[in-house]
Amino acid sequence: MTYIKKKYRRLLSLADKKFIIPSCFERFIKEKEQTHNLIIKSKNSKCYCTNCNYHFISKVKVNDEIKCPNCKKTLLVKTDRLQQCEFKDNLQLLDKIEDTFILRTFELYSSYNQFHTTHKITEYMRTIIDNNEIKDFVTNQVHNHMGYMYVAHYQEFEYWRGRNYRWAYRDVQGMVCPYNLKRLLKNTDLKYSQLDKFVAKMSYIDFIYYFTKLAYYHSFEMLVKLKLYNLAREADRFDSGKTFKEIFGVPKTFYPFMKRNNIDRQELEVLKIIQKEDIKLIDKLKGIGNLKELSNYVNLEKAYKKVLSINYNSEYEYLDYLKACVRLEYDMKNSRVLYPKNLKEAHDKAINLLKLVLNESNDKLIKERAKLLDKFTYNDKKYVVFAANSVESLLDESKQQNNCVKTYIDDYALAETDIYFMREIEHKEKSLVTIEVKNNRVVQCRIKDNYLPNNEQMNFINKWAKNKMIYSNNSYIR
Numbered sequence: 001m002t003y004i005k006k007k008y009r010r011l012l013s014l015a016d017k018k019f020i021i022p023s024c025f026e027r028f029i030k031e032k033e034q035t036h037n038l039i040i041k042s043k044n045s046k047c048y049c050t051n052c053n054y055h056f057i058s059k060v061k062v063n064d065e066i067k068c069p070n071c072k073k074t075l076l077v078k079t080d081r082l083q084q085c086e087f088k089d090n091l092q093l094l095d096k097i098e099d100t101f102i103l104r105t106f107e108l109y110s111s112y113n114q115f116h117t118t119h120k121i122t123e124y125m126r127t128i129i130d131n132n133e134i135k136d137f138v139t140n141q142v143h144n145h146m147g148y149m150y151v152a153h154y155q156e157f158e159y160w161r162g163r164n165y166r167w168a169y170r171d172v173q174g175m176v177c178p179y180n181l182k183r184l185l186k187n188t189d190l191k192y193s194q195l196d197k198f199v200a201k202m203s204y205i206d207f208i209y210y211f212t213k214l215a216y217y218h219s220f221e222m223l224v225k226l227k228l229y230n231l232a233r234e235a236d237r238f239d240s241g242k243t244f245k246e247i248f249g250v251p252k253t254f255y256p257f258m259k260r261n262n263i264d265r266q267e268l269e270v271l272k273i274i275q276k277e278d279i280k281l282i283d284k285l286k287g288i289g290n291l292k293e294l295s296n297y298v299n300l301e302k303a304y305k306k307v308l309s310i311n312y313n314s315e316y317e318y319l320d321y322l323k324a325c326v327r328l329e330y331d332m333k334n335s336r337v338l339y340p341k342n343l344k345e346a347h348d349k350a351i352n353l354l355k356l357v358l359n360e361s362n363d364k365l366i367k368e369r370a371k372l373l374d375k376f377t378y379n380d381k382k383y384v385v386f387a388a389n390s391v392e393s394l395l396d397e398s399k400q401q402n403n404c405v406k407t408y409i410d411d412y413a414l415a416e417t418d419i420y421f422m423r424e425i426e427h428k429e430k431s432l433v434t435i436e437v438k439n440n441r442v443v444q445c446r447i448k449d450n451y452l453p454n455n456e457q458m459n460f461i462n463k464w465a466k467n468k469m470i471y472s473n474n475s476y477i478r
């Protein structure tokens with residue numbers, strides 16, 4: 001058993017003597033027990049509610065949920081062949097010993113068997129919230145089952161021990177009983193925080209986080225009062241600004257819409273961009289990155305319908321495409337430009353074209369260089385060699401030869417190096433040997449796929465070099 005500090009040992013034993021299950025928590029347990037029930041469906045669509053023992057007829061499918069027409073609980077539907085079924089939930093109750101708050105955690109365990117559900121509740125953890133030191137203690141009923149916490153309801157309580165943080169139940173969350181909170185918070189700094197109202201609207205939460213941190217923000221109280229509960233979960237992000245517009249980034253006219261849909265922060269981010277009361281569209285758009293930037297170019301609703309929903313995970317490619325279109329000076333009001341039918345194809349086409357256009361200044365320089373190097377043009381009966389004369393010719397050579405000569409465009413344009421094409425006179429369009437000349441020396445000559453030229457081709461290159469006073473020897477031409 002782990003050692004427990006004296007201060008905590010005293011609190012734990014005091015709590016053992018004084019803590020009871022208050023009637024408000026009993027009520028809370030009853031409410032949650034009701035959700036631990038099933039609708040059992042037999043043949044001829046006969047349904048039976050294990051919560052209120054009511055029989056009714058429904059065509060609902062097994063594993064769907066349905067609201068019992070009698071008790072109005074929404075429950076999972078199972079077949080009458082079902083043997084066994086389990087439910088587990090963490091229920092939490094804030095309590096107090098002297099001036100120290102303690103969060104009590106219970107597991108509500110229910111099992112279904114033969115049209116009947118039985119419930120058990122066991123308090124297995126107490127969290128002492130002591131001046132920002134938070135300490136968890138668990139009972140002897142808590143076990144580690146393959147790294148997961150397991151509560152043995154059949155065991156009797158014997159003792160408390162410090163929680164082993166190496167286990168995988170590090171973040172125990174629960175549904176917190178709201179009914180006693182207002183009274184407990186009465187003489188604390190959280191008396192106006194609305195934490196009780198917030199808790200009542202939430203399911204599982206990390207209560208300690210709200211109790212020790214988030215509920216202290218003034219924005220928390222404001223957001224709960226505004227009934228924007230999902231935004232209250234991130235109250236720290238709404239702590240600046242005075243007017244509605246300053247705080248939320250949208251005009252106050254959107255407030256009823258925000259409240260009605262209990263929007264969360266991601267949804268608010270989308271609302272800020274589209275400024276439209278359309279929760280379906282907002283939920284579609286909220287997973288998409290770059291939304292703000294995309295909205296500078298396209299109507300997001302159309303973009304979703306025509307491009308984004310068809311091409312999964314395509315928002316970056318789409319943005320890339322749109323930016324290319326702007327630089328290509330396409331008509332950015334034309335739907336065919338903005339919402340291409342085939343994004344991948346349109347993207348690749350635009351990007352390639354852009355590359356060419358960006359090479360325009362290089363192209364001018366290369367054309368001038370080709371004129372200067374024209375004096376090195378040389379041929380015999382079979383072969384000809386001439387300087388590359390445009391960006392396009394280099395791209396074409398690169399493609400035909402499957403080499404990287406296109407990466408020499410800048411160097412060639414700036415006279416760092418010279419690029420020549422050697423071809424057969426009969427087939428002047430067809431690439432044969434790509435030659436690089438630097439400082440009047442042949443430094444590279446390659447045929448397709450970066451192979452070396454054959455002897456006949458080499459002989460021609462040497463003849464050319466000799467004739468045009470280009471230095472070449474075997475150390476360069478191998």
Ligand SMILES: [Zn+2]
Pocket residue numbers: 049050051052053054068069070071072073
């Ligand atoms: Zn019922």
